Amino acid sequence: MDIQPHLRSVLLIGVQDAGKSNFVFRLWLMLHASTGMLAGDGLPADLDYLNGGGNHLLKGEFAPRTSREVHDQTEIPVKSTAAGSDFRGTLIVPDLPGEQILSVYRSRQWSEDWENKIRDGCGCLLFIRVDSKELIAPLDWITAASHFGGTLPTASPAKDEDGKDKPPTQVVLVDWLQFLRKAFTQKVGGSYKPRIGIVVSAWDLVPEDQKGEGPAKWIADNLPLLSQYVDANDDDFDFEYFGVSVTEGDLDADPDFRAEYFRRDPRKAGEVVHALSGSIEKTHDVTLPVAWALGLSIIAPAGSAARP
Template identity: 30%
Template sequence: MSNSANLLFIGLPGSGKTTFLAALWHVLSDRSSSTTLKLRKLSGDRTYLNQITKEWRECSQVPRTNLQTEQVVVLHLDGERFGAFDLSIPDLAGEAFKQQLTDRRMSRHHNGFVQDATGVMLFLHPDVQKGTQLSVARRLEAELSASQKGDAATTSTMANTWSPDMLPTQAQLVELLQFVLERTQRRLRVAVVVSAWDLVDHLGAPRAFVARELPLLQQFLEANDDLFEHSIFGVSAQGGDITVEAKKQTLLELDDALKRIKVREDQHTSQDITKPIAWLLRGR
């Protein structure tokens, strides 16, 4: 078995990739939490990880990675049934994935990360309005109504202002996965991470949530089981909506920031944020 692994974090801007990495580094460096994977050491400069983790601990908005601040984090980990191994995680900008959708291309170093990937974490934010069947149907209905009324100006404006941003979220996520599949020569494991899970935990298990709200994505995952194996996790890395002051203060008053983390897989909930990574590594 190889003593190294390369995970690829993919997702649209604001999908929670950097926040997850900040919480992961806090948990691993704290060492007091009972997790499947343990940290042995970190290679390289800790400045970036320490900065985003500081923002996370203070319940501040973790700055999004942009094209100028992309980082590759190499963690030296250990775990029961895994042994000692090196884990490489590039923290790539969501804007880079948006460019894939709009320009139909990716940079050479992104292509290298994709080809080297031994597992993929696909992040999505539970924005249940954008990209659902209902919201798409209402938009199409409005466009059809304008066309039938002969509102040439409105119809023309709609046609001229269309952009890839108008694609349903689930269609964009499927496109991102297709980019990966086209460039890999091996069967991959894909861990789908529904971030900010605290917002939708009351709606059921993560797999049921994706099947109901993002049926195109779920069908794509199930129809391509010959190309990759997948599992779906709900992860609340912040613990709550930090834009609401009352909720933010409640989180800050906890005696241990680790208590903010919730990870749900099927019906089981824990505080082990390494679980999605451990699941991916079992497929090596």
């Protein structure tokens, strides 16, 4: 079935601190410069917000956390830069779901607003950040004991603002995938296979000796339940893994890198690791995960060509 171009959309999903906003700002810099396989398609409504965020990255700092009240949704219209292509779509960032993601998990229901975003031609990018304090580790036999009142002396599990235990991130994300599957089936049909990109953000923080193994392996090692869910449900979803860095290094903790970041041109920083062609590759085209989730068939993933 042909999808109306303007209806193609990508939803960004992830708990608080998952790297969503900084990715959007880096993406915006590239869309604006038209140097990737996607470019901006007209001006987004919240240009000031996007320019403001982009400016933080250009100044060599991560954009700070968005205040909940100030910003609840960003929509960026995009188009393909490939010659002769009229491919268009919208990136939708419901930029408060850090908290909402958890509340949907807890209350077993989601808002009409969320439901309305699910439609034909819709894909998702699910963000998980390396080294995030919000990334709640899976329950192994030691943490499970402490979680459920066992006798082993371990650190207590993380608590949220209401003092409730935070569920392991992978449990929340798998739950979300199940919600999404249900909603896609209800709204689009059971045979629709949405593209879901699993994005490991702050990829630069992955230990050097693990980088070569790529993001799928990192998820398998760190969020095994999510990894198994992805493996077991590839009939229902079209999954891909991406490792993304908006800086290519740690601006906060590594002064040598910081100097290099300015030397190389902050406008051009950012990289994506993926295995779209079967082996692990790296590209500076940070629009790639969005292009893929929008349904573009990526022929030469190194940023050279793409065709709808």
